[in-house]
């Protein structure tokens with residue numbers, strides 16, 4: 001007989017387990033025998049293949065072609081230096097390939113480290129106590145405790161099931177949840193059996209206890225899983241933009257090479273010299289480092305985000321975060337601490353504090369306290385600690401403090417869900433069966449026909465109901481979360497619906513203080529032009545009171561939309577309602593969150609949404625950024641989310657947005673830096689063609705800059721930390737392109753021209769000092785020519801060293817910029833200096849790059865130009881700050897954007 005044919009007891013027995021679960025002493029042996037409960041990546045791409053891929057992509061192929069052409073030219077026309085160029089290009093391919101591979105490994109390691117941060121825990125019974133363990137450590141025979149929202153971590157046989165429904169879509173493809181129970185099954189197929197839960201599926205509703213019979217690769221999922229889902233899910237718009245941009249620049253490089261070749265031919269340069277030049281121009285302008293730098297910049301940002309408690313599940317989300325315009329956030333636990341304490345009660349038609357209940361409370365309010373003690377979903381972990389909703393823990397503590405310590409067995413339950421906003425449990429008490437119910441007042445009150453007042457049970461009339469509603473408002477206006485408690489005895493004659501004709505026992509007001517850091521985070525959002533909308537299941541008055549405490553609501557009349565009102569709004573009415581500067585959604589169900597997200601997206605907003613329950617999953621998926629809570633979320637919500645907050649804290653969302661914004665800015669800094677040096681590389685050639693002077697910068701020297709000295713500092717700019725100014729700008733439009741006219745004008749039209757002026761001046765400084773006359777020819781190996789080109793190259797590098805510090809900021813002055821905070825830039829500058837010294841002062845450097853040692857006067861000549869670059873750029877930044885600054889303050893991004901669309 002297979003395991004699904006057995007009774008629960010037989011199934012347990014067959015696996016050497018029992019009602020108390022496995023003994024701790026048996027675990028190690030089972031782990032050794034069956035291995036850890038994890039899937040192995042069966043078809044992981046070999047590192048060698050990945051390494052080879054770095055030498056075979058589009059840009060590498062262009063370089064191979066260029067090297068091939070250089071060697072071909074050498075064979076046709078030996079002695080023109082074409083072989084050196086060919087070898088140089090091979091060197092470039094090798095350095096680039098290794099560098100890109102290193103970047104990829106770094107990025108992958110960064111992401112792998114993140115995955116480890118979020119261990120997947122499960123609840124099991126071992127040695128008779130409920131405990132949490134890593135899902136990896138499950139063994140056959142373990143007794144699993146599952147509830148709504150949990151992922152099933154291994155194949156298991158149900159022992160007890162309560163209203164259990166599971167989503168099997170990962171295994172069978174059916175999207176409708178299926179009911180499951182613990183009865184023996186006659187089905188042939190294991191997967192079809194009603195008492196089997198398979199690894200990889202998830203619990204959509206209910207609770208269950210089950211015994212594990214297969215783990216890891218022995219599960220059905222393990223058998224069919226060939227590849228593991230990776231966290232890098234396709235390309236982000238930014239990565240696509242970069243890829244397009246790189247291809248465009250590569251094409252431009254080809255055209256530029258061809259144009260230079262034609263110009264050279266037209267003015268009668270030698271064919272081979274010309275040919276070599278064209279190849280060099282192409283090689284120098286192909287932006288090989290761009291794509292891996294973007295990936296690394298994103299990966300580094302995810303690591304910084306993790307340090308600030310935001311875990312990114314897929315890389316492209318980093319950048320989407322940067323353009324977020326609206327955050328729809330839950331209240332409980334995200335804006336508040338989820339540390340519940342009972343502050344007020346409403347019993348016997350009067351408000352009181354718990355400490356005012358008096359010694360007789362146990363006698364007068366026995367049913368009220370029994371409800372607080374019994375109507376919950378808490379689990380006792382390791383014998384004592386209560387695990388579950390802090391609000392329920394607070395209620396149990398209230399009952400215990402008043403001496404109510406009953407533990408009547410639970411024989412039934414109607415679980416809590418966000419639409420019903422209440423839950424009920426059924427207990428066997430010495431006085432017979434009793435139903436205890438707690439929930440939102442408007443959901444509980446209509447089900448009550450009587451009320452308990454001072455030892456008496458009275459009919460509940462309209463005046464009584466109004467009194468209760470007034471009491472609720474009074475408590476909610478203080479920001480308290482209010483719960484109504486009720487009960488009823490159940491006799492066999494009760495009709496189909498046990499939650500009816502109940503006795504109202506009282507109201508409880510719980511305080512859940514706002515997180516201290518949230519008010520600042522809300523102010524930061526306001527300044528950054530990000531609209532924050534509270535979407536809560538709680539009462540509108542509580543919601544507004546809390547919103548006011550954290551500064552989310554400042555006006556006297558914020559717009560408050562309840563779930564009931566939301567149901568009646570047409571899509572266009574909802575869209576218009578969202579224009580209100582301050583808006584709070586209260587008493588909304590999870591499915592309604594989705595409508596709010598959709599309406600915002602129709603308004604072209606980039607929406608981040610928080611959620612924790614199973615019902616939140618569709619909204620999390622639909623949002624541009626779905627954010628799940630690391631502590632409170634169900635596995636299903638985590639799976640649907642793009643980002644997980646390790647501390648469930650709203651302030652961490654804002655920190656992540658700041659990092660996201662930095663990524664885009666960093667890539668711009670990187671681009672500005674590498675584009676700048678193209679100008680002093682092209683202008684010498686134009687001067688050579690137009691003014692018939694000796695060529696100031698040779699092609700190998702261009703390669704030395706683009707693929708040698710520029711590389712590390714540029715990379716350093718790609719991983720800069722976020723700057724305080726990043727959160728003082730409005731969100732970037734998702735349409736905004738990476739390269740805009742401002743960037744081009746700054747790199748090409750300003751910084752580049754200044755660098756070109758320095759390079760040309762250094763070249764002529766050396767020539768003039770040696771008494772060279774305009775028009776006199778200079779052979780390629782003449783020591784004077786070698787020194788002059790070396791001076792030109794040195795000037796470019798000195799200017800680029802100054803430039804890297806200027807590129808750290810687009811608007812802010814150097815004095816206000818931390819210059820030494822980025823170790824990669826500092827290391828890059830160190831390497832840059834070492835390289836230029838090696839090129840200028842070592843014999844092999846001289847041989848390879850056609851250079852000659854320079855006297856100190858040349859260095860002294862170039863330094864003032866670097867200083868000039870600093871001063872001119874400071875002046876430009878000052879003018880921009882004064883006359884065309886970035887917008888500093890934005891009132892409402894929704895208003896601003898909707899007007900535009």
Ligand code: ATP
Nearest residue numbers: 330331332416418421422423438439440536537538
């Ligand atoms: P948020 O959506 O901001 O986290 P919330 O926790 O109040 O706020 P829900 O969890 O949807 O939102 O709860 C909605 C309402 O249901 C609560 O205001 C409360 O009245 C009631 N409620 C919440 N949890 C329970 C529970 N465990 N038992 C009974 N009623 C509950």
